[in-house]
Amino acid sequence: MGERFPLSLSAVNVVCFKLDWDEKALKVLLIKRNITPHKNKWSLPGGFVQGDEKLEEAAVRIFGKETGIAPKYINQFRTYSDTGRDKRPVNEEKVRVITTSFIAIYTSSEDPVLTEESSDYEWFKVPRRYIQRSIPPLAFDHDQILLDASNRLRINLEYQGLATRFLSEYFTLGEIQDVYEIIWEVELDPANFRDKLTNTDGWIKEVKNPPEELEPRRGKPPTWYKEQDIPQFERIISNPNGGVLREKESEYQKDLDNITTEIPIIDIEIEE
Numbered sequence: 001m002g003e004r005f006p007l008s009l010s011a012v013n014v015v016c017f018k019l020d021w022d023e024k025a026l027k028v029l030l031i032k033r034n035i036t037p038h039k040n041k042w043s044l045p046g047g048f049v050q051g052d053e054k055l056e057e058a059a060v061r062i063f064g065k066e067t068g069i070a071p072k073y074i075n076q077f078r079t080y081s082d083t084g085r086d087k088r089p090v091n092e093e094k095v096r097v098i099t100t101s102f103i104a105i106y107t108s109s110e111d112p113v114l115t116e117e118s119s120d121y122e123w124f125k126v127p128r129r130y131i132q133r134s135i136p137p138l139a140f141d142h143d144q145i146l147l148d149a150s151n152r153l154r155i156n157l158e159y160q161g162l163a164t165r166f167l168s169e170y171f172t173l174g175e176i177q178d179v180y181e182i183i184w185e186v187e188l189d190p191a192n193f194r195d196k197l198t199n200t201d202g203w204i205k206e207v208k209n210p211p212e213e214l215e216p217r218r219g220k221p222p223t224w225y226k227e228q229d230i231p232q233f234e235r236i237i238s239n240p241n242g243g244v245l246r247e248k249e250s251e252y253q254k255d256l257d258n259i260t261t262e263i264p265i266i267d268i269e270i271e272e
Helices: 055-067 142-159 162-166 173-184 190-198 243-257
Strands: 007-020 025-033 046-048 073-080 095-105 118-125 204-206 225-227
Touching (some): 007 055, 073 142
Antiparallel strands (some): 073 095, 204 225
């Protein structure tokens, strides 16, 4: 029989991505912890869920509290429940911390704000391979969570229209292609890419009368598009390097289908 834990606490963290257009790189926001445990280590923004709070509400509240910024998109992607992932006791009792992780996308140029719980923040590059060479060792099991989130993001670009969430309200097909190429670290054939995008019903639509500020002073104006919805498709664009990622995600989903876990949420004061 396994080790018993009198208490289970529900927590959330947020893996917030953005595109650095100057460096042509996918980046993730990390904060340096100013509290124990793992003081002075980099981590994902996160904290504990309040007693009457939905997980999504907690993710938005905690991310805003710890960073001072608001993502353009946020969505739940995985739950982590290993018994050894957070060993902090509460009132000298052993506690099991079950964390639900969210993927977020940030597009604003506004900088995060430091809080009393963080001494620094930084946007780190998230390469497709050898991620540990770009990311320092993280607190708790956040190394694994970040790796899982970056893999999930790259997979979701195949099946969902998330690429437009990295862009402004109006965009060109070339800008969407840039999103795919930066995140996947590949080169895509422009003609084939354009054909697949324009033949995917319900995702983007051409803007017939764009705002005046989008019109160039000289030369032929580009064709502007706008997002209609983020539907889920069988597959929009195939990632040339996506086979291994899809296989790992399929294995995880099979394991998840065989697990049923009730997560009690306890309203308790604890340092996040």
